[in-house]
Amino acid sequence: MNAKTADKIATGVIYAISSIVALILFAMLGFILVRGVPHLSWHFLTSPARAFEAGGGIGIQLFNSFYLLILAMLISFPIALGAAIYLNEYAQKNRFTAIIRTAIEILSSLPSVVVGLFGFLLFVVQFKLGFSILSGAIALTLFNLPLLTRSIETSLAQIPDLQREAGAALGLSRWETVLHVILPAAVPSIVTGVVLSAGRVFGEAAALIYTAGQSAPALNFADWNPFNISSPLNPMRPAETLAVHIWKINSEGIMPDLNAVSAGASAVLIIVVLLFNFSARKLGMKLYKKLTSA
């Protein structure tokens, strides 16, 4: 067999393998969307779930998912940003930073159900936070923190050292250089990373089952005082999210239209995650353009 034939065969095999991967993805997406989209309606997206009869929606779960996501991001982003800035801009190569890096790696490989159980024991039981949005947000933070830190650190590392030298040579302190030069330059790629991780957090179920809980009490969307128990903003109420809802109705749901609700909810979940993924790239590119050629 000569080199040309071998090359053709190799190319063919590689194409076939990548096509299979793409095919599996599209088949899955297609299956979920074709099954689910017909059930979507304004009513389905906004009304509360019903446990025993048909015609329930996912309104509260959808709201819970977004609220939890925002809270989790509010907690994890500043911590991840600080850690990433430290690791990339300040940390010297020594034992201490090696330990931090290893810790982050281990944290990122923890199965999310373990994070959930840990959150249950520590926050729900020990700290008496109960099954609540707050417990869930903290669990999601543990789950999200290592990946977000890594992603921001990569964004900072992409900024060439020339910029750091230019800052230093201009008489900027290290912090001023980070704040006024490095961070603005890294914003597009940081934003992309944050939105991508938001997609992952949005679809997370295992870490939430034992922390944010599996019930979605009725909410009064006219009451925005976070201290009232029926207020959507109350962080101490239990809050079943969309992903947890899908898991729950499939394992113990008894409503007659359970298949329709499950299919519809899955479609919504997938659509939101896809939106996050596409908009992450778009947003990053848009910001980059704005920064470089505005």
Add this chain to the structure above:
Amino acid sequence: MTDSKQKTILSTRDVHLWYGKKEALHGIDLDFPEKGITALIGPSGSGKSTYLRAINRMHDLEDNVTVTGSFNFNGTDIYAPTTDTVDLRKRIGMVFQQPNPFPFSTYENVAFGLRLAGVKDKAVLDEAVEKALKQASVWDEVKDTLHKSALGLSGGQQQRVSVARVLATSPELLLLDEPTSALDPVSSHNIEETLLKLRDDYAMIIVTHSMSQASRISDRTAFFLSGDLVEVDETKHIFLNPEKKETQDYVSGRFG
């Protein structure tokens, strides 16, 4: 241009520098007058850039570099423990080999140092930006796109904006680390013209690989070889009538 009567702005004595255990500079004694251009020439690895970066303590950014010797900069001991590098680098500006504008507009790049120093008055900033860009001979090319990103400019324009950014903070001394080696001939020429215009007002030290550049723009030239200062004199002496044989060999292109 320069003569021995000029005041000295920077005086260095017995400068040694180590990268880890490897000694890269073996005791450099060099003085710089308060106006005019001094060129540091020599083959790659001769220590000229290393010496230049020791002047504004850029080596502080790296681990494992040790500098000894005395650096007297207008009365300031550069390496004294009490010397603040941030203040020092405001007084000693630096332009690098690669143009490195920040990812902001041209205006913001040049106004940057002043804004950090607390200047808020827009009229003052406008004036300082225009003055610095004119000094750097790039005003005419960028005045219509001042508020667009500096990253959209050509390499030569970016480098002159980098020069303007440094000039805006009114440094006492300007270090230039091969400022034209990444540029095309036309842009290099523009930068040289810019430096020639500035040499009556500023003290400048330029590291260059181009001997023709050194001979075109510098008043004095220092020849470095293997971490030693071989010879320093008025540029025309170095090029026409050097005292040391190594200098003669280098400037006539016999090695390097």
